[in-house]
Amino acid sequence: MKYKNNNAIALSLTAALLVGSSSGFAATTWKIAGGDSEGSSQHAFGLKFVEQLEANTDSEFSGQLFMSSQLGSEQDTVVEAGLGTLDFSILAINNVTPFSPTVGVFTLPYVIQSLEEAELLTQGEVGAELVENTVNDAGVRIVGWAYTGFRVLTNSKQPIETLEDLQQVIVRVPKNEIMIDTYKAWGGNPTPMAWSETFTALQQGVVDGQDNPYVTVDAMKFDTVQKYVTNIRYIFSIEPLIMSESVYQAQTPEIQQAIIAAGKVATKHSAEFLTANEARIKQQLIEKGMVINDPANGEKEWIEKATTAVWPKHYDSIGGKDKLNRILRLLGRDEV
Template sequence: MNSMIRTTAAALLLVSTVVGAGAAEVTMNVGWSTPLDSQYGILAKKFEELAETYSDGAIDVKLHCCGQIASEDDAFRAMQLGTVDAYFVSQNNISPHWPLMDVFVLPYMFQNTEHLVKVADGPIGDQIREQIRKDTGVHLLTFGGPSYRDFFNSVRPINTIEDMDGLKIRVPKNEVMLATFEAFGAEPVPLAWSETPTALQTGTIDGGDNGTSVIKEMKFYEFAKHLVILDHFASFTPLLASDRFMGKLDDAQREAVLRAAKEAGEYHTEITLQQTEEIRNWLVTEGGMEMTRPERAPFIKAAQKVQQEFAAKRGEAFTDLVNAIQAAAE
């Protein structure tokens, strides 16, 4: 009998050890504001797959789309407080909390997508990641795939900068973006993301601008039939994490998270660069939008005044970053 008890106890201990070894040690809740199958979702799912693989299951990544755990406007502050583990926050919603990020928001800062990738994945991107962590306690894990924000409106096609005159354009609560659309001749309306779909449907605003995929994902083409390709603002998909969450990780887990974020970002860059023109074509052929590509010179001229204005008032560190980004294009 004693032998049987000892054998049974040993078997139970073995089962317990095996189960314990396979169980996740850390849960990472990752949120974003757009639908599950959006560009944010594509990057999030890849990150989930890689983080769980590289940590040998020690990290359990749980995905929360559609603003379930926070709004994008509130998420950065929540990460500073440690109440949110990780969240995708566009750079224009980071800069109210960390103004240096506005160097990535300035209009026409990037000459092309190659320039975008070179800056985000190179020494300037590394400098941004290190500085934002020091200044805010929030970790920028990856910039994600780069693209541009496309403009849309429900009133008229845009063939010249004069066609922008008087349009009520939804703009995130970001000083650079407000100043840019004012320089373009529009009437910018600062509005939280959560209020934007209703405002577009009811005609409170005439239009706005978003990453190309977001226009499709949010079905904005149903209410605004004019798509305008300006490539005025760069669009990234930054994934950030709180210092409180990162502090829970041991060295191996931390390495797994950073490696997963880097590789997921590289994967997402390939997807984004491939799909942008495909989505634009879909918006025309399937979404019923009319697409125009105005002459950019007048828009660039107006944007240069915005660049100069913010470089002058934001100080030396801001100006140095602007100069470094411009030099990276050479």
């Protein structure tokens, strides 16, 4: 009888555990910060990443997006992810650069000149090297890449075609030395400012302009506070998804692989999103009243001043002149 009672107790415990595991199952939901608003490339990338993560893990893991800098400025999220207090963040590469300087090669003016070049560099040997660097430098791991297009210059005062025109406006720039130095090389008036503060500063006239891709200009409703657009092509905006390295290392190899695989799917989706939407968004901004023009003389003077003054100043921070030349060779261009 005692033996039967033990069996009954054991069976009861097993049944309780099974019921508890099936009825009490809850997915691990990671927090994912984003600096831009809904409708942006960051948002499209994040939605696809979460969808694929759930598919790869049978819904054992998911993610919740917190857009519009709800969890802090983009640079703040790098710090928090490095500390392990934030799981993921989607942010502009220029906001990773202060913490891992070699990724600054992607913000050197006029290095990347097309979406195809951005894909080649981020998804090849250069991108793999930068992933390791960010792990070592900042305690965060890049697990995917969002592509947002060229950062065009917007302002509320006047059309800008020449560098002389640029000197008449105050432009908000990220807290990124390469981008600040680029505007200085052009003779402009750069004002470093956190992304989360930018719309209000434009609205209140603290600054006259800013630069970001068309997709971002539309998503952030900058057309309501900006009138003029200049099609400069000095930086192709790349926005990686970073993950806390401590959170990543706490996962099983299978879940780590599921995360990386989800990042690859989201990366491909981001390129498709940009290709499908950029021209349409540009036309919508025109219909909303924005006036778009190109720089005079094909941007020649802008390119010359930026590459001759800014590139040499930042060779050391990006990992050396040889590294830049390796990238230029990969892109089929002349070395410096």
